[in-house]
Amino acid sequence: MSDQLSYQSGFGNEHASEAVAGSLPVGRNSPQQVAHGLYAELLSGAAFTAPRAENRRSWLYRKQPSVVVGGYAPLAHAWLKSGAAEGQAMPPDPLRWAPTEIPSEPLDFVDGLRTLVVNGDPDAQTGMAAHLYLANRSMGRRALVNADGELLLVPQQGRLTIRTELGLLDVKPGEIALIPRGLAFKVELVDGPSRGYVCENYGAAFRLPELGPIGSNGLANPRDFQAPVAAFEATSGDYEIVKKFGGRLWRATQRHTPFNVVAWHGNLAPYKYDTAHFMTIGSISFDHPDPSIFTVLTSPSDTAGWANVDFVIFPPRWMVAEDTFRPPWYHRNVMSEFMGLVTGQYDAKPEGFKPGGASLHNAFVPHGPDTEAFDKASSAALAPHKLDNTLAFMFETRWRLLPTEFALNGGALDKNYADCWADLADKTAGQEQ
Numbered sequence: 001m002s003d004q005l006s007y008q009s010g011f012g013n014e015h016a017s018e019a020v021a022g023s024l025p026v027g028r029n030s031p032q033q034v035a036h037g038l039y040a041e042l043l044s045g046a047a048f049t050a051p052r053a054e055n056r057r058s059w060l061y062r063k064q065p066s067v068v069v070g071g072y073a074p075l076a077h078a079w080l081k082s083g084a085a086e087g088q089a090m091p092p093d094p095l096r097w098a099p100t101e102i103p104s105e106p107l108d109f110v111d112g113l114r115t116l117v118v119n120g121d122p123d124a125q126t127g128m129a130a131h132l133y134l135a136n137r138s139m140g141r142r143a144l145v146n147a148d149g150e151l152l153l154v155p156q157q158g159r160l161t162i163r164t165e166l167g168l169l170d171v172k173p174g175e176i177a178l179i180p181r182g183l184a185f186k187v188e189l190v191d192g193p194s195r196g197y198v199c200e201n202y203g204a205a206f207r208l209p210e211l212g213p214i215g216s217n218g219l220a221n222p223r224d225f226q227a228p229v230a231a232f233e234a235t236s237g238d239y240e241i242v243k244k245f246g247g248r249l250w251r252a253t254q255r256h257t258p259f260n261v262v263a264w265h266g267n268l269a270p271y272k273y274d275t276a277h278f279m280t281i282g283s284i285s286f287d288h289p290d291p292s293i294f295t296v297l298t299s300p301s302d303t304a305g306w307a308n309v310d311f312v313i314f315p316p317r318w319m320v321a322e323d324t325f326r327p328p329w330y331h332r333n334v335m336s337e338f339m340g341l342v343t344g345q346y347d348a349k350p351e352g353f354k355p356g357g358a359s360l361h362n363a364f365v366p367h368g369p370d371t372e373a374f375d376k377a378s379s380a381a382l383a384p385h386k387l388d389n390t391l392a393f394m395f396e397t398r399w400r401l402l403p404t405e406f407a408l409n410g411g412a413l414d415k416n417y418a419d420c421w422a423d424l425a426d427k428t429a430g431q432e433q
């Protein structure tokens, strides 16, 4: 089924879709009576008065409004953390994690969330969290609504069908999904257990970065973002609604599916995006450019250019720069860098950084290529070279990221990470100064 999904194209477009002909009101949003007895419901992802260019809202025409739900009670989750307040103090060391295996105990997408790093505060609408998800079963009659943040899913293993109130997205490793804050969705596994990364963005909604002198094309092109077409679930029976609200999970039971939207229109929508469509820009002369050229989506903060979080990818690309040390430079960055690897090798850490693993280089924590990468790149013949079969990514944020208890003691932390730089010797030793 999922192979045949159709989509509407274009990031932030005014989409319109109806699963039943004649369901979508024409020329108005809230007629006295909606066709077929549907209820009109407005989902606002931006303040009513947000500037037009940033305003995001959609109109949903549904069988019952989402206010028809039971009362919420707390739902315990040992490994899901929110905001800097739930992080652990840590020294300014670089951190790296091995891939975490998907456990054999039954875990759906919600159960399988494991927070690695946090900053900011969801109630202050600043910062982010990076989670792993480790899932071996579909969510079934369970839906998640995240009132704290937008979710960016980066699957690393296993294909997903994401059912949202606005329709279905089929997402596989190499692709990403973006779920707006407040939209109900559930994750179904298509080809077995699935593992991946999630950026929970408490701040301003992700958008495409400005292109400056690059011009009007390139990087992630808006048309390659795909929104679902309206699709509702026809089955009856109870549903568990899990809501993330104020850094906690809550659960309620309702008598019907929340996926009962027959038609919708608007510019607040979930999207999928295939990173293979990212048009990379790189050096065609010399020097290694800043990684901001690989920004897919950005969540700005209140200070221009200092992102709440940038989503940056390192996709397959040609390296052609002359007289250049081609991998990333050694550096210290005021911004904090969380990285993951979907597939292949990352040029700065060809062996130690594994698909499904992660790393954290916090504000001003020095980092760069490991000794092996340095030695290779310093003496490599500088012929044009394709970095192929690779996809790393970075969540880069202006606020320091704190690891969670799971990140520090969950078993995947690489206690010897810093050793990968220990052999970068002083090569001037013994030379005349």
Ligand SMILES: O=C(O)Cc1cc(O)ccc1O
Pocket: 288, 289, 290, 291, 327, 328, 329, 333, 337, 348, 361, 367, 368, 394
């Ligand atoms: O540290 C990293 O591996 C990420 C990174 C990549 C790059 O090409 C330049 C700077 C940077 O932080």
Ligand SMILES: [Fe+2]
Pocket: 328, 331, 333, 337, 361, 367
């Ligand atoms: Fe870096």
